[in-house]
Amino acid sequence: MKKKNIIITGTSRGIGYELVSLFTDAGHNVLALSRDAAPVSGLDISNCACFSCDITDKKDIARVRDFIKEKWNHVDVLINNSGYLVNKSFSKLKWEDFEDSYAVNVFGAAAMTQAVLPFMTKKGHVVNISSMGGVQGSAKFAGLAAYSSSKGAIITLTEVLAEEYKEKGPSFNCLALGAVQTEMLQEAFPGYEAPITAKQMGQYIMNFSLTGHELYNGKILQVSSTTP
Template sequence: MKNIIITGTSRGIGLELALKFAQNGHRVLALSRKVSHKLLGHPNITCLQADISVAGDLEEISDFLQSSWKHADALIHNAGALVSKPFAELTFQDFENMYKVNVFAVAMLTQKVLPFLQNGSHVVTISSMGGIQGSMKFPGLTAYSSSKGAVITLSEVLAEEYKAQGISFNTLAIGSVQTEMLAEAFPGYLAPLSAYEMADYIYDFTLNGNKYYNGKVLQVSSTTP
């Protein structure tokens, strides 16, 4: 049994990940601003209603780990925000909100969880193909794609900083998956992969990927977008 922390578990990939880990006997700390009724009542899932971009909520997560789990085996940064509008219409607040959730919250939550990670632990960040240098880019996703690029570099640096402790950091830059967020960015587009199918891949990678990779960015995409 592993202790797995997952953010953004109210819907989509995060929800499917929480269920898959729990159904396979692992303990899950599910973090989201809204709690899905599908997770409530499962003996292996603890739901914390938390906004990881808020300092007070991060303290509650740390308090739970200190009082209950004592250690964590994996942290999956899955939560994300998206704004789609022409660059000329983006406001300072648009950029601030995007980076607050997609970058700063990832960094700050990692700080809170690090004292509970041990040799062999794995931190997996879910990024996007839009954040990969040289990949196809799409109008309207300036703030989103640039934030996803920033979090890739963050993970690479942390892998170097914590390799002596045996804590691995890897990023999965995923392509199109049929989620609510994809529908917001590309209305009417149908992705070839479901949230359940992508969760299946991330599940295996979280448990085994750090045996082969550290500080890497893996492109998990069959189509673009």
């Protein structure tokens, strides 16, 4: 497969961290973005660039745009993987909890997409990572009002953008993930052990991001063997 330029957000841990190794091992160029760049920078991978990036900060988004102009000129795949979790009963949720959840899970993903789109062609692919908690009709869990509602919002955003860009591209798809053994899962469901590892899910996401746009656009795929 031809070497591609891949941008991944939320790479300091979990699925995002695994995606960096999977893509670079396959020979692709990766820009790994996270507020904490240390975990990835410590890997010392020649075909991986990384720097601290807060996707809710306009200046950091501008840095991404500048990097693409100077180093790549084009982007093949954008994976909006960053996630922010608040696990708190609804009666105790503050305005700021909702703001923080939507800032990362929706607004930040939208801002990153806006920055990258000018560098993508019709064959490009934007993959938004959502959750089964954001899927209408799926099982819902107490304490996740801010998180799950924001994940529902990114699902709808994916569908709208796919329609808006269906003629000129790129393709937009969303993966709604079920239980995966990550740090975030433990924060949401302490003590629960998922049957799927972060690396296993990362492998699926990598394969889908590279080829899924050939068959799908504007689709929400439920990638879940189980939920807690």
